Amino acid sequence: MSAYIIARIDVTDAQEYSKYASQTVALAEKFGGEFLVKAGTMTQLEGTGPQRHVVIQFSDRAAAERFYHSAEYAEILPIAVASSQRDLVIVDGV
Numbered sequence: 008m009s010a011y012i013i014a015r016i017d018v019t020d021a022q023e024y025s026k027y028a029s030q031t032v033a034l035a036e037k038f039g040g041e042f043l044v045k046a047g048t049m050t051q052l053e054g055t056g057p058q059r060h061v062v063i064q065f066s067d068r069a070a071a072e073r074f075y076h077s078a079e080y081a082e083i084l085p086i087a088v089a090s091s092q093r094d095l096v097i098v099d100g101v
Contacts, residue, residue, distance in 0.1 A: 009100035010068040012040075012075065016059040016093040023090035027083050034083070038074035040065050057093075064100075071097045 018024045032042055044062040065071040074080060075097070087093065 010071045012063045014061040014095045015057040017057040018091045020090035027086040
């Protein structure tokens with residue numbers, strides 16, 4: 008069953024954050040991930056939310072967890088943490 012990493016992000020330092028974001032597609036692909044949404048144009052329909060949304064599809068939860076917990080991701084994660092406010096979840100597909 009597919010699993011998705013869903014991120015809701017407010018970037019606080021765009022220049023620094025771009026150093027992180029420029030590396031994520033190739034890294035996710037290494038773990039079988041595919042970006043379905045990467046900060047595209049959005050319309051807020053209800054409530055309030057962050058400025059960026061990201062959805063990455065993986066073949067299953069284990070692949071998503073391998074990506075997130077990989078040494079390669081650990082190297083770039085501090086850039087994201089320092090230059091944004093974010094929350095991330097892994098959600099199983101239906």
